[in-house]
Amino acid sequence: VLASFGAGVLIAKRESIPLAERRKLYGKIVMGGTIGTIAVHSLIVMATLPTRVLDPMTQLWFGERFAEFALPFLPVGVLVPLIALAFVGPIEKRLMGPSDEERAAQSPELKPMREVDAQTKNPYRWYLIGMMLSGVILYGAMTFVEKDFPHKSLIGNVGAVLFLVGELANIFTSKSPKFQVQxxxxxxxxxxxxxxxxxxxxxxxxxxxxxxxxxxxxxxxxxxxxxxxxxxxxxxxxxxxxxxxxxxxxxxxxxxxxxxxxxxxxFWTLAPTALAIVPILSFVFGRSSAGFSPMLAFSPLLMVLLLMVPQHFFVRxxxxxxxxxxxxxxxxxxxxxxxxxxxxxxxxxxxxxxxxxxxxxxxxxxxxxxxxxxxx
Structure with a gap:
């Protein structure tokens, strides 16, 4: 992701290339890097979890199987590119801005004259952000401590609950700012x-x-x-x-x-999620009581990840x-x-x-x- 953004910035600053062409190249490079990261990540996970080819290495270095060691880190390969996507447009506009034709076409008479009602802002926002950050820190810290650390599982679960409660509370208490109209x-x-x-x-x-x-x-x-x-x-x-x-x-x-x-x-937006129902049912009703398979737990996520990339371009x-x-x-x-x-x-x-x-x-x-x- 960082490499694609870096290459995109270099292209954006090449003034010898026409502005329209720079924009197209920037979009292809940055979008290709971020979406491609999700695709590569999902393929690597699919290749390593069921085959357990990395188990000897992680057991030697960390004393754990790869599935157990990688459990807290697997979502990062998806979350980082998704977060980066939000910055693609703003960075492009900051680097290249509107063209001369776009500037000439702007209508200065159109102005957002109405004020936004300040009372609609969420008064609990910063408290909830603090709760979510605390949850992330607690959960993350428990992934790096020793197995025999006192109440390790309990503290990690508390962190996860803090994050989920904070996120849900933020959703239900948030209010969209409204323009003041008589x-x-x-x-x-x-x-x-x-x-x-x-x-x-x-x-x-x-x-x-x-x-x-x-x-x-x-x-x-x-x-x-x-x-x-x-x-x-x-x-x-x-x-x-x-x-x-x-x-x-x-x-x-x-x-x-x-x-x-x-x-x-x-239909086409929800199709990949709907297809994950099959592995979810397999996990709920088909897992053996003799043990827990990390592959079964991750199969719904992996199914969605593998379908996300082609689905994204098709829907787009x-x-x-x-x-x-x-x-x-x-x-x-x-x-x-x-x-x-x-x-x-x-x-x-x-x-x-x-x-x-x-x-x-x-x-x-x-x-x-x-x-x-x-x-x-």
């Missing part, structure tokens, strides 16, 4: 959005879809979303984009529903194609290609959410590619 203003925006969604749903031959104004900053300032609750559009987008540009945002999200994209995403490709399909149907529905182009450019270049650069690695293609496809 009730009268919000009501007017909701009424206008409801009418627009109904009109565009009718054009697509769909039943009216529920709608809501997004006031939570987690969704971005100018974006839109489609989920089980219907279509949501950001408060800043409704207030600052033109009516035609807002129509494109709504039509794009409705197109995802019309084309059945959400069901496909849900599928979701990006869905974005192009939704763009085409949205333009056909609104009949205003110019508004679609300006809307996409504005919300991407002025919002905090990623998407303009080639290293956007999840659901959306580079915005430059989407703009080019819409231009025909």
């Amino acid at each position: 009730a009268s203003t919000l009501s007017a925006l909701e009424s206008s959005l409801r009418d627009r969604v109904a009109t565009l749903s009718n054009r697509m031959g769909m039943e009216p879809v529920p709608s809501r104004v997004l006031t939570e900053s987690i969704y971005g300032k100018f974006g839109a979303v489609l989920d089980r609750r219907g279509v949501g559009v950001g408060v800043h987008a409704l207030e600052q984009l033109t009516p035609a540009e807002v129509d494109y945002l709504i039509a794009h999200e409705l197109a995802h529903k019309k084309l059945g994209h959400l069901k496909k995403r849900l 490709h599928m979701m990006r194609q869905q974005e192009f399909e939704a763009d085409r149907l949205a333009v056909e529905t609104t009949g205003d290609r110019a508004a679609a182009l300006s809307s996409l450019r504005k919300i991407t270049l002025n919002d905090a959410s990623p998407g303009i650069h080639d290293t956007d690695m999840l659901s959306h293609p580079a915005v430059a590619a989407r703009l080019e496809a819409m231009r025909g």
Whole structure:
């Protein structure tokens, strides 16, 4: 992972290479290194745990079988690359920033004018972080002490419980920051959005879809979303984009529903986890009472790891194609290609959410590619 990031930084600083090409190379190198690390890690674990080829070495050096010695460290090969993925986009933007064309296309009139409600922040956040860190330290320390250390197992279990309780408490007590919007203003925006969604749903031959104004900053300032609750559009987008540009945002999200994209995403995202049910049942009902096999315990994890890499690239490709399909149907529905182009450019270049650069690695293609496809 470190080597791939280092190579990516070197490429990003080579000004002799055109900016667009540098971005593509950076994305391929860094993404290939991080995802490839997970793939190599899972393959090595699959090759070493069942064959026990490393048992003589770990017994000689550490007095334990490889499965017992490596137990606390196996998740690191997955967690480190996954954590590193969160820094791919920010580092790219810091190193290369927007191109001259992107700077020229920015709309300075679009500004996140509304304040974020400070009362929605989690007041227990730092206490819970301290609890989780304490759990990690306790659990980690017990992996390095001697076997006969007093209450070693109990202390390790306490550490694991502290971490899990802290993580769960953080999830249930966290609140998404919300933009401050007056009730009268919000009501007017909701009424206008409801009418627009109904009109565009009718054009697509769909039943009216529920709608809501997004006031939570987690969704971005100018974006839109489609989920089980219907279509949501950001408060800043409704207030600052033109009516035609807002129509494109709504039509794009409705197109995802019309084309059945959400069901496909849900199925292919959960498929690897569902396949792990077989080894989990094998572990629960099939293990021998005579002893415990570490391979059985890790088989669900290894199954997911082995499927994660091809699944990641398949889902990524599928979701990006869905974005192009939704763009085409949205333009056909609104009949205003110019508004679609300006809307996409504005919300991407002025919002905090990623998407303009080639290293956007999840659901959306580079915005430059989407703009080019819409231009025909």
